[in-house]
Amino acid sequence: MHVTDPIADYLTRIRNAQMAxxxxxxIPASKLKKRMTEILYxxxxxxxxxxxxxxxxxxxxxxxxxxxxxxITKQPVIRELKRVSRPGLRRFAGSGDIPRVINGLGMMxxxxxxxxxxxxxxxxxxxxxxxxCYVY
Numbered sequence: 517m518h519v520t521d522p523i524a525d526y527l528t529r530i531r532n533a534q535m536a537x538x539x540x541x542x543i544p545a546s547k548l549k550k551r552m553t554e555i556l557y558x559x560x561x562x563x564x565x566x567x568x569x570x571x572x573x574x575x576x577x578x579x580x581x582x583x584x585x586x587x588i589t590k591q592p593v594i595r596e597l598k599r600v601s602r603p604g605l606r607r608f609a610g611s612g613d614i615p616r617v618i619n620g621l622g623m624m625x626x627x628x629x630x631x632x633x634x635x636x637x638x639x640x641x642x643x644x645x646x647x648x649c650y651v652y
Contacts, residue, residue, distance in 0.1 A: 534592040551632040600647040610644035622652025
């Protein structure tokens with residue numbers, strides 16, 4: 517199956533797994549998705565992750581993500597995952613124009629010339645780029 521928007525597919529798989537209450541979700545890997553997974557982990561949105569490059573059917577392998585839930589309410593830590601820039605409508609922002617996600621409570625993942633990073637890192641390094649998605 518060929519996916520036209522791999523990032524939207526990645527976000528949807530995480531969203532669906534959370535709604536179904538799964539502990540782990542497997543996603544076909546790519547360099548971009550691996551970096552996004554690392555950011556989600558660094559920012560405390562997921563428990564842990566593993567890159568599995570051993571499977572022969574995928575050239576890139578798979579990413580296994582352990583989803584994070586609140587221990588008391590059992591609600592998923594990620595409340596919203598939303599694609600901003602789409603293949604049909606790319607959204608870019610300069611370093612000064614990067615939108616704040618819920619007054620800084622959430623974060624935006626941005627593809628910049630210096631790699632994939634959070635909105636905060638992009639502001640610190642004074643770079644703009646393509647607004648991939650936001651998470652809170």
